């Protein structure tokens with residue numbers, strides 16, 4: 263199959279095709295086989311999510327049906343790590359669920375439920391967490407033509423591209439609201455103020471399917487907190503040529519939608535955000551949860567050498583998770599549902 267289609271359909275087939283999708287093909291290595299997320303960097307990340315879950319639990323008054331939903335759960339590594347980090351009393355009450363398009367991995371902790379789809383709206387009390395999920399929700403790509411008109415980019419399974427028709431309807435509306443392309447170099451001040459044409463050759467990803475996917479995920483909560491952590495950009499700072507890219511075997515590669523590589527694009531988290539959303543960087547969020555890259559005091563080396571080495575290693579992982587030029591620059595989108603889980607990561611929050 264090598265016919266032309268938009269990147270959204272092409273990515274859907276390449277990543278999630280039932281027999282040969284990059285993520286769904288039976289026996290595939292899973293995300294960790296191709297790239298490292300925060301979850302794989304260190305157990306400190308799962309520990310921070312466990313701390314957040316405990317704050318949510320406190321805020322909700324320790325409900326019997328406390329639930330943790332991990333959306334886009336990979337092989338269940340985050341849930342496994344959170345279960346290991348939780349105090350026994352909370353772990354005993356917790357209902358942990360993975361939502362994942364790939365099949366349940368063999369040998370996963372039997373306490374973890376494995377769902378192919380999000381739970382029903384209003385059915386979850388607790389924390390919904392989605393680490394690097396939204397960047398894998400397929401999106402269409404647009405590129406401005408010689409006249410500055412945004413056209414859908416069409417692609418074949420071998421990665422060849424050409425421009426399709428102009429974008430219209432809800433996608434055009436999304437672009438108008440969430441994208442500010444630079445104007446053509448020859449735009450005069452007059453045309454700029456009256457909305458001169460965008461420069462040719464500028465690209466963007468249409469984030470609408472992610473806004474909708476995220477809104478559906480938030481709606482599963484009856485009460486609690488939903489968190490999306492991802493590569494993000496904001497209106498005004500969206501990269502000029504878009505962010506669509508591929509990953510294979512730990513390396514960034516040209517995105518080819520044939521199932522041989524991951525296909526991902528940074529997330530317009532500002533467009534996903536609901537009215538009561540809070541936004542932080544991962545660095546701010548992890549600092550609020552007690553993870554940082556501070557080195558242990560040197561004095562520890564003489565009183566407890568093994569403890570010093572452990573603390574040094576944790577400091578290295580903490581530094582990687584909070585590095586502003588790397589994972590620490592990720593966006594965390596927090597959506598409290600109900601009034602009890604607002605401000606949980608603010609200084610002085612629960």
Ligand SMILES: C[S@@+](CC[C@H](N)C(=O)[O-])C[C@H]1O[C@@H](n2cnc3c(N)ncnc32)[C@H](O)[C@@H]1O
Nearest residue numbers: 285293299301334335336361362363393394398
């Ligand atoms: C980049 S991986 C992240 C895995 C894990 N959260 C981590 O941080 O290591 C994205 C995962 O999201 C899953 N995924 C994408 N869309 C999904 C959907 N609509 N429902 C459930 N899982 C989805 C993919 O199958 C893939 O395993």
